[in-house]
Amino acid sequence: ELKVEQNPLFLSMQEGKNYTIYCNYSTTSDRLYWYRQDPGKSLESLFVLLSNGAVKQEGRLMASLDTKARLSTLHITAAVHDLSATYFCAVDPNLQGAQKLVFGQGTRLTINP
């Protein structure tokens, strides 16, 4: 059974600092997704990573995937308050006919002025 773990679950940081959120998963997969959720809102797709070594960047956020290590990272550069949200990673188990994604627990990120 595929398990997905995010670390840390809570992160409070200052504006201008850099930090990384980690997403580990337990079985082979080469498809991973990152989502953002603002309080009281739905989940918004941030990044789609579809192969080993994939790297995607959008503004101050950069996501990467290492399928050999079964690890994805979401790096925040020079954080700003607007990035405060909960971030989820989700992994595709890559099983024939099994289309459901498995989500991590989420990382609640708070960026303080």
Next chain:
Amino acid sequence: NAGVTQTPKFQVLKTGQSMTLQCAQDMNHEYMSWYRQDPGMGLRLIHYSVGAGITDQGEVPNGYNVSRSTTEDFPLRLLSAAPSQTSVYFCASRGNSATNTGELFFGEGSRLTVL
């Protein structure tokens, strides 16, 4: 594009009442699913469907029924609401991951309170 549309956005029920949360998608996605989100629990899969006429249970199916008569619609039924079903419910859909990115698209959510 409308994407994934859920109704209602808010609902208050009394214990024992029944109701249906509606979900429709206009992206011709084969896969549809229902999640519930509770504080500190992340997203938990209730039921899912890989195509019209095909449904299966997720992680927390008890107390919920689904059906998939068309590709577009995937309603979630609460047969006899309980306070433990107070939650935010999200419907989501994705295309076949063999032919596209497999990205999951979410509806806006339905906030349900059971008194």
